[in-house]
Amino acid sequence: MVSSDERRPAGRPATAVSTVLVLTLALQCAVPPFATDTYTPAIPRVTAGLDTSASLVGLTLTAFFIGMALGQLFGGPLSDQRGRRLPMIAGGLLCTLGAIGCALAPSIGLLIMFRVLQGFGGGVAAVVARAVVVDVARGDTLARVMSIMMALGGLAPMIAPVVGGAVLTVGGSWRTVFWVLAGFGLAMMITAIVVVGESLPPDRRHGGGLARFADGLLQVIRIRSFVGYALTGSLSGFTMMAYIANSSYVLQQQKGLQPMPFALFFAATALSQVLLSVVNARIVGRFRPRRLIGVGLSVSAAAVAGLAIGVFALGTPLVLTCIGFLLLMGVQAFVFGNASALAASQARQVAGSASAVTGVAQAVAMSVSAPLASSGGSVTAVPMIWVMIAGISAAIFCYLVVSRPAATTRAG
Known part of the structure; x- marks a missing residue:
């Protein structure tokens, strides 16, 4: 290290x-x-x-x-x-x-x-x-x-x-x-x-009482670049959670995958994220974190597009759906760690408050995504697709527009 x-x-x-x-x-x-x-x-x-x-x-x-x-x-x-x-x-x-x-x-x-x-x-x-x-x-x-x-x-x-x-x-x-x-x-x-x-x-x-305590949180959310990167990571998580919440309905109940093959596939998607996180850690010195986020979001968008085509036009083919899920899950490795690092670098003076806001934003995004994405149950994957489209679109907007001022920093 x-x-x-x-x-x-x-x-x-x-x-x-x-x-x-x-x-x-x-x-x-x-x-x-x-x-x-x-x-x-x-x-x-x-x-x-x-x-x-x-x-x-x-x-x-x-x-x-x-x-x-x-x-x-x-x-x-x-x-x-x-x-x-x-x-x-x-x-x-x-x-x-x-x-x-x-x-x-x-x-x-x-x-x-x-x-x-x-x-x-x-x-x-x-x-x-x-x-x-x-x-x-x-x-x-x-x-x-x-x-x-x-x-x-x-x-x-x-x-x-x-x-x-x-x-x-x-x-x-x-x-x-x-x-x-x-x-x-x-x-x-x-x-x-x-x-x-x-x-x-x-x-x-930063000593002080309750007023200073609240001021730390307010100070963080006033930093536009911090908010942009924090939302980029949270909304990408919102997109990923749609897969986690609804994949069992899609793959087991709609496509007939048995529990053991599904469990192995689910573990494989998690493992892909682990392995790509290691890759990200190795290459982050050669490629700027902001650029790697862009790669992750681009591949995520392509995966969501493929999943949408499969659901809306092709009857949710098993192979295409599994490839889309695998890509979507794996490339979060290029988004989460880098977005968290760039967000944190914008608010070093109140790192604890920044960590709190980031953590709560991610938890809220994922807790909202899960019930929305799984609302179609075993009947249809359409709600899952719309959640993914909304999540990745909003993440890309926050990356390109809201977080843009941070692109000039050393970390970006």
């Missing part, structure tokens, strides 16, 4: 961007897939074990993401005021306590409450981890580290369901899953204590 001493301004902490540090920060950001995908196989057992309804158990997923969003909104600006290290450690602790509460919850109401706490702690840890990356890396190094973290994060959705299934098979009870997640939270906290030093010295902090 490279050193962040490259182009370090006066007063910047001389922190090495080591492999161990990147792995630790990636661990903090892996909360959502592990806390949701590991738990998902246990949902039927939760319903039976707590003698409740499927809709109420579904709220435990919603509760986690609400807590995650609140944790990011709170933790990012707080870390700008008080430093990074203690909020990250506190986030891991709260995530652990929330998981323990879930494991012991005697009712669905308490389970939902502790899921909010678990998500809140995970949100704090994740948002501060992204801010630490901005503190210790810049320019091409920042884009490279973001891509590596994205590659590591892409492994989590592939591993988590397997872990969840194995835990249920061995442990039997759904509560065992939450004990495992408590161990995951404990690992977050311990690695943060051991590995992560304070990356924001006191002279670079």
Whole structure:
């Protein structure tokens, strides 16, 4: 791993961007897939074990993401005021306590409450981890580290369901899953204590009360280039989520793909994103991050066009549909990491607030996309296509128009 001493301004902490540090920060950001995908196989057992309804158990997923969003909104600006290290450690602790509460919850109401706490702690840890990356890396190094973290994060959705299934098979009870997640939270906290030093010295902090807290968020959203890059990444995610939410309907129920071939294809699309994230990290020094975003958006647009032709004119042919899905998923590797890095570089002075806004924007975009894209169910893929067209069109607009002033910066 490279050193962040490259182009370090006066007063910047001389922190090495080591492999161990990147792995630790990636661990903090892996909360959502592990806390949701590991738990998902246990949902039927939760319903039976707590003698409740499927809709109420579904709220435990919603509760986690609400807590995650609140944790990011709170933790990012707080870390700008008080430093990074203690909020990250506190986030891991709260995530652990929330998981323990879930494991012991005697009712669905308490389970939902502790899921909010678990998500809140995970949100704090994740948002501060992204801010630490901005503190210790810049320019091409920042884009490279973001891509590596994205590659590591892409492994989590592939591993988590397997872990969840194995835990249920061995442990039997759904509560065992939450004990495992408590161990995951404990690992977050311990690695943060051991590995992560304070990356924001006191002279670079923005002290103050609630008014200054809110001012950090307002300051971020007034930076046009930041908003442009943050929206580019979020809207590209909006497009990708349409595939994630509706692919099972299209490939299994409409095209007759069996569960195992579908699972293998879904894993292959995730793996393509992981591999291309590694490629992006290797070439980002030779090609500017902004140019790589343009490549990713262009290929995404071509994939969406191919999928639209398949759905509207050709009866959704299986091979064309799978190629479109694979391209759409894979090339996000050139969009997410680079867009996040360029957005962060526009708001270094309030990196925590910037990380919070970026994280919440991505969560909102994906949560809106999923129900819209899957509204056609097994009957039609047309809603999915319109969501993709709207998402990629808006992402390209934000890239070309809203973020354009940042094109003159060193990182762009």
